[in-house]
Amino acid sequence: MIVKTLRRGAQQVALLGLGIAALAACETVEPPVTYPNGDQTRVPMREPVERDEERFATVPQQRRSEVVRVAILLPFSSTSENIDTVSASMLKAAQMVAFESENAKYVLIPKDTGGTAEGALSAAEEAVREGAEIILGPLFSESVDAVASVARPMGIPVIAFSSDSKVAGDGVYLLSFPPEAEISRVTAYAVEQGYARFGLMAPFTEFGDRVAQSFSTEVYQRGGDIIHTERYERAADAMIEPAKRMAAYAVETFTPDYVTPRNMGMNAGYRQDQESRINGDDPYMVSEPETAGSMAMSGGYQAVLLPEQGRLLRALAPLFPYYNVNVREVKLLGLSAWNNPLLTREPALNGGWFAAPDPSLAEGFKRRYEAAYGERPPRLASLAYDAALLTARLSQLPYDRRFSVETIANPNGYLGADGLFRLRADGMVERGLAILEIRPSGITVVDPAPRSFVTAPDQTGY
Known part of the structure; x- marks a missing residue:
């Protein structure tokens, strides 16, 4: 179970309740830390989004050389029950990475945006004060803009889950299904x-x-x-x-x-x-x-x-x-x-083609998620898994390289839960997709997804 695994060391964030927890805003401001652009200016305090304090864990106070803090911002307390459920699943998927990677330096810091731009802004400021080197999320384009206004001046990259290309670029990467x-x-x-x-x-x-x-x-x-x-x-x-x-x-x-x-x-x-x-x-x-x-x-x-x-x-x-x-x-x-089994019952669609992630790779992630949590993940859960996997692997690199543009936008890409993908310097994502055909007997791959992007060899891909 989650809590048992996270107790491996003080570096990991303890999980509370159902795993939908977000971290509380700090009562006091820590001494300034050096951010990726060398800036030591503290981010001013804002009134935090109203939250249930019993759902929070405390950020370990290790130095940057001892841990790599990765914030994940999601709308855990939005006005939509469906969005809350998806957000909880995305957090669970990201936490799987901490368990599977066994990287003692990797600290995942959940923050609740409340599903609003104002909440995302507050959550981003908290994450920066607590030393986050990179931010995963948020989910909605308006929230991505708000987070970027905090992260960009500090040189902190953002890997967001929106598919709105207008918010991409200048340090904001969109890991989504465009x-x-x-x-x-x-x-x-x-x-x-x-x-x-x-x-x-x-x-x-x-x-x-x-x-x-x-x-x-x-x-x-x-x-x-x-x-x-x-x-x-x-x-x-x-x-x-x-x-x-x-x-x-x-x-x-x-x-x-x-x-x-x-x-x-x-x-x-x-x-x-x-x-x-x-x-x-x-x-x-x-x-x-x-x-x-x-x-x-x-x-x-x-x-x-x-x-x-x-x-x-x-x-x-x-x-x-x-x-x-x-x-x-x-x-x-x-x-x-x-990619819906119910569509195989519609004769007019038999023989139809569509592009989608390789189902054999996606199924592997779904099985592991189900084994860990006893439920099948929603579609967006794999995005959080891939974002966490990318940052967990890159966190092992030296500080000045691990979250640079050149490293994140590795032209060789990464192999994640849904197959091959790569983030470009302009913030957009490219995916290696399969072609599938709908048949009465089921959905079948007729042209497999590529397993590599054709570029010069590099060592920083998965």
């Missing part, structure tokens, strides 16, 4: 298999906007074309008419069309050339072609991306065969949210 990486992988694989003309159905959401932008860029750069796009409100009834319009642009028979990549530096962005037909109240809308029905006879789309999930995906997919799209000829494409 849709852009999955879109790139599934598009590249489809193009390699001879799919050159694509359709897209995306919701009227910020996520849908990101998908539309990324998919258009990927398709264009790889030499393909987007034939038609439809947008919809996220409700089953609201999908019917867009799906009907979408169906008019599908090919009747798939014939492979192998294309040559375009200049990667030209027109990176949403393409609206004469072969891209976009309908609906879409921010990229152009005029509807007069000969829409004829597209199926010649240049209709051969594959369509459906970045939907769960119940709504099970409502959307059957609309294609209902409106006479042959889903054995037109390939349905998706993202990692398709």
